Amino acid sequence: MSVARQSILKRQPVAAPSGRSDPLGATPVEGGVNFSIFSRNATSMELLLFDREDDARPTRVIKFDPVANRTYHYWHVFVPGVLSGQIYGFRADGPFDPARGLRFDLSKVLLDPYGRAVVVPKAYDRHAARTRGDNSATAMKNVVDPLAYDWEGDAPLERPSARTIIYEMHVRGFTAHPSSGVAESKRGTYAGLIEKIPYLKELGITAVELLPVFQFDAQDAPPERLNYWGYAPVSFFAPHQRYSSR
Secondary structure (H helix, E strand, O other), X not given: OOHHHHHHHHHOOOOXXXXXXXXXXXXXXXXXXXXXXXXXXXXXXEEEEEOXXXXXXXXXXXXXXXOOOEEOOEEEEEEEOOOOOOEEEEEEEOOEEHHHOEEOOOOOOEOOOOOOOEEOOOOOOHHHHOOOOOOHHHOOEEEOOOOOOOOOOOOOOOOOHHHOOEEEEOHHHHHOOHHXXXXXXXXXXXXXXXXXXXXXXXXXXXXXXXXXXXXXXXOOOOOXXXXXXXXXEEEEEEEOHHHOOO
């Protein structure tokens, strides 16, 4: 285990067998991962562990005990042996009352609102979430993130607004065309954008404002079209997967 990884684990609270309500999301700790999710109206909760994003059924289902694994409206569990990279999701049961905004369905796989990474199966089907039956094989799922991003000493520039020139851009659109000069493998990606930083500096740009970069639903669009702009977020803490060159 790397020194950096050991340091990160030491900063994380060691979970009790029943888990901790804080922090929300999937948090790697020494010996496993602590899962915590908020639901005011759920009557039961299940954690689903998958081997692959397109699995038709989970390899393991962990049912939350409403006494041991619930604190106020927070459902939590510590799962020993789970590592970073584990694919997971949730299922929740509760009242079905659309007039009150309640649409619980225990057959549906749910994303973790605090998940930091999302995987999308090749057969992803937005409409499968609306119809009856299990949608495990076609649902987006989360991935446990190692919390080990290296910021490499990055810090705010603290440039005054009066000296700031902002360029608003779409990550994919900025380099998707061959005329961008970016290698084909990096066109339309975060890496492609990085390659264009010298060009932006030549223009006098001092800051960029990116259109939505969190994970969104590409199928949230009229029939036979794709959601290009990204204004249908499904996970505010996860970068959009298709913008990654890797």
